[in-house]
Amino acid sequence: MNNSHQESSPDTQEADFGSAALSKQRKIIHFSSGETLEEEDSEEEEEESLNRAPFREPAEKTTSSKATDNLMDGQTETIHLSHGLDGSHYGATGDGRCPADSQESCDVKHMDKSEGCHNRAYQADEVHEVYENGEDENPILNQGSDANLFEGDILIPEGRNAMADKKYRWKFPIPYILGDDLDLNAKGCVHQAFEMYRLKSCVDFKPYEGEKTFIKFEKRGGCFSSVGDQQVGQILSLGSGCDHKAVIEHELLHALGFYHEQSRTDRDDYVDIWLNQVTPGLEHNFNKYNDDYITDQNTAYDYESVMHYRPFSFNKNASIPTITTKIPEFYNIIGQYLDFSKMDTLRLNRMYNCSGPLTLLDQCAFEYTNICGMIQASSDDADWVHTKSSEGEEDHTLLGTCRDAGYFMHFSTMTGKPLESALLESRTLYPKRKIQCLQFFYKMTGSSKDKLVIWVKLDDGTGTVRKMKKIHTFNADSDHTWKISHVPMEVGVKFRYAFQAVGGDPSTSTGGIYIDDISLTETRCPNTVWRIQNFSKIMETADNNTVIDSPRFYSPEGYAYGVRIIPLSSYTDYTGNYTGLYFYLVSGVNDVVMQWPAVNRQATLVVMDQDPDIKLRMSTARSLTTDMRMTSDGKLFWDNPSKVGTLDTSCDCYKSESWGWRNFIKHFDLRRRNYLKNDDLIIFIDFEDITSLSPNRSPH
Numbered sequence: 001m002n003n004s005h006q007e008s009s010p011d012t013q014e015a016d017f018g019s020a021a022l023s024k025q026r027k028i029i030h031f032s033s034g035e036t037l038e039e040e041d042s043e044e045e046e047e048e049s050l051n052r053a054p055f056r057e058p059a060e061k062t063t064s065s066k067a068t069d070n071l072m073d074g075q076t077e078t079i080h081l082s083h084g085l086d087g088s089h090y091g092a093t094g095d096g097r098c099p100a101d102s103q104e105s106c107d108v109k110h111m112d113k114s115e116g117c118h119n120r121a122y123q124a125d126e127v128h129e130v131y132e133n134g135e136d137e138n139p140i141l142n143q144g145s146d147a148n149l150f151e152g153d154i155l156i157p158e159g160r161n162a163m164a165d166k167k168y169r170w171k172f173p174i175p176y177i178l179g180d181d182l183d184l185n186a187k188g189c190v191h192q193a194f195e196m197y198r199l200k201s202c203v204d205f206k207p208y209e210g211e212k213t214f215i216k217f218e219k220r221g222g223c224f225s226s227v228g229d230q231q232v233g234q235i236l237s238l239g240s241g242c243d244h245k246a247v248i249e250h251e252l253l254h255a256l257g258f259y260h261e262q263s264r265t266d267r268d269d270y271v272d273i274w275l276n277q278v279t280p281g282l283e284h285n286f287n288k289y290n291d292d293y294i295t296d297q298n299t300a301y302d303y304e305s306v307m308h309y310r311p312f313s314f315n316k317n318a319s320i321p322t323i324t325t326k327i328p329e330f331y332n333i334i335g336q337y338l339d340f341s342k343m344d345t346l347r348l349n350r351m352y353n354c355s356g357p358l359t360l361l362d363q364c365a366f367e368y369t370n371i372c373g374m375i376q377a378s379s380d381d382a383d384w385v386h387t388k389s390s391e392g393e394e395d396h397t398l399l400g401t402c403r404d405a406g407y408f409m410h411f412s413t414m415t416g417k418p419l420e421s422a423l424l425e426s427r428t429l430y431p432k433r434k435i436q437c438l439q440f441f442y443k444m445t446g447s448s449k450d451k452l453v454i455w456v457k458l459d460d461g462t463g464t465v466r467k468m469k470k471i472h473t474f475n476a477d478s479d480h481t482w483k484i485s486h487v488p489m490e491v492g493v494k495f496r497y498a499f500q501a502v503g504g505d506p507s508t509s510t511g512g513i514y515i516d517d518i519s520l521t522e523t524r525c526p527n528t529v530w531r532i533q534n535f536s537k538i539m540e541t542a543d544n545n546t547v548i549d550s551p552r553f554y555s556p557e558g559y560a561y562g563v564r565i566i567p568l569s570s571y572t573d574y575t576g577n578y579t580g581l582y583f584y585l586v587s588g589v590n591d592v593v594m595q596w597p598a599v600n601r602q603a604t605l606v607v608m609d610q611d612p613d614i615k616l617r618m619s620t621a622r623s624l625t626t627d628m629r630m631t632s633d634g635k636l637f638w639d640n641p642s643k644v645g646t647l648d649t650s651c652d653c654y655k656s657e658s659w660g661w662r663n664f665i666k667h668f669d670l671r672r673r674n675y676l677k678n679d680d681l682i683i684f685i686d687f688e689d690i691t692s693l694s695p696n697r698s699p700h
């Protein structure tokens with residue numbers, strides 16, 4: 001979302017945490033009575049039900065990191081295995097970084113006793129599914145919608161148009177209206193989808209101001225859209241279950257002029273459509289079109305397109321697919337709902353003659369000798385070295401892909417004088433928004449006195465870029481692995497960004513400073529990053545009762561929250577197992593002054609695809625928005641956790657019941673692409689006030 005920027009101070013301090021002690025604990029997870037799983041009448045659901053008991057966790061093994069792990073803005077937290085792989089106990093250590101003044105802890109001695117943290121009997125904990133009935137599992141099929149639809153989610157226009165015809169193409173920015181009937185969460189997700197278009201293409205959107213043509217988002221029965229600019233204003237429906245970044249990306253691709261991938265002229269070369277397995281009367285959903293009608297932008301058939309149907313679409317027999325792929329490897333890929341595929345992005349950019357993405361200012365994986373136009377300052381003592389991976393010194397770009405390949409930038413701190421430094425500057429950049437996020441991977445293996453300092457060099461007002469401003473300092477610590485970092489910036493004039501490596505103590509250093517896979521976007525940085533190491537091992541050894549709770553994080557407003565990951569959730573389908581992710585509030589140091597209940601806040605969880613090219617990343621995101629819903633015993637779910645939550649003795653803090661998605665991400669997907677590069681699962685978390693999107697802005 002781009003309307004409420006609540007950035008932390010960019011010059012955040014850092015501090016190390018002592019190792020957080022771990023506690024082994026068992027939790028009972030129960031469900032409010034009456035919560036049962038109903039089978040959806042579309043595709044894979046029925047098949048899944050054979051394997052899927054109602055989501056009921058008899059006993060959970062939980063590992064929570066201890067009280068000292070509070071993190072604030074720009075916070076990063078890492079979890080790694082510290083107790084071996086016995087499948088029952090995953091260790092968390094609080095070795096993340098945070099502002100030095102934010103080390104408040106959910107510890108009895110730091111808490112106002114009236115807030116909670118007094119001993120009381122441990123109460124049962126709960127996880128809740130955002131989509132109890134799996135509404136989001138295949139929302140584009142819209143079976144049961146009474147809208148005039150053909151092909152699942154395409155609204156039949158007045159006169160059918162051919163998208164090869166350029167008169168149905170949009171001019172940017174596209175005016176939009178968010179209908180008052182839309183769910184608040186859907187509104188937030190629309191903005192997330194807009195930001196993905198801006199990051200990967202030149203497609204832009206603006207609030208409606210009386211233009212003749214526009215897109216109006218409304219909540220009707222299902223998710224659907226017309227194809228192309230109808231030039232009279234058109235509806236894009238986001239019904240229940242459509243409040244999902246990738247679903248909205250899909251519907252907007254229709255609005256921009258794209259049909260489903262399997263309706264291509266040449267589709268029979270790539271997929272088999274089993275019409276005899278399609279529910280009678282729904283065969284039209286598998287129409288294909290001539291190439292004078294739709295355009296493929298001269299690209300190959302794309303099994304990974306976000307515009308492709310899933311195998312069980314419109315089937316009459318729950319266990320028999322209607323689409324199979326000629327290349328079997330793609331059977332589990334078709335119908336993905338992660339993000340645009342590489343080909344989706346390419347076609348979109350071709351159809352609209354984009355010269356480049358709107359919000360990507362710069363990126364570099366250091367794979368080429370020109371190092372993306374970066375320069376080494378001549379005024380300093382030493383230079384960064386463009387270095388090829390070798391055994392034990394792998395770059396981040398190709399990590400785990402091939403041995404001894406890939407390049408990174410390296411500064412050795414083993415030689416030279418103390419405080420010797422090297423400055424690597426970007427080319428000159430011209431910002432359009434006054435909000436940026438510098439994301440990169442770094443590794444510090446030398447002396448504990450080594451530093452990595454992020455600078456910007458600004459236009460001094462005369463057109464000369466020379467005014468230096470220190471943005472952030474990273475200090476070496478005992479963690480010598482590749483770590484991700486986000487540095488927020490607010491630059492409104494032309495500038496360069498720069499990495500300064502500073503050697504602290506050559507006599508004790510046995511390594512140096514590494515950077516790789518940099519991107520600078522004109523987007524907001526995620527509020528929180530939670531890294532879980534050795535995740536493939538966790539997936540292999542977890543059972544349905546394995547739960548990992550994050551440390552406590554704080555939102556920019558001051559709410560404390562956590563994320564729960566169930567590495568092997570009870571949900572399975574034809575692709576195999578899934579990992580579930582859940583969000584909950586935690587009692588925190590600001591609770592006395594916070595507004596309760598914490599409603600109209602959107603929690604967004606993102607599992608990062610660590611592809612070095614940000615345009616090709618297919619990170620998967622889900623959001624929920626807090627509301628006034630009540631628990632079965634009449635309490636507000638999102639009220640103060642010390643009032644409605646249960647005491648977790650591992651952190652001596654109160655946790656609210658958690659809400660999330662048992663089907664957040666497929667294990668099949670986690671094992672491909674770059675979700676587990678370096679075997680790190682990286683989760684971005686935001687919890688932000690979206691009241692401004694609400695038609696009725698008065699707080700409850």
Ligand SMILES: [Zn+2]
Nearest residue numbers: 140152153154
């Ligand atoms: Zn569609």
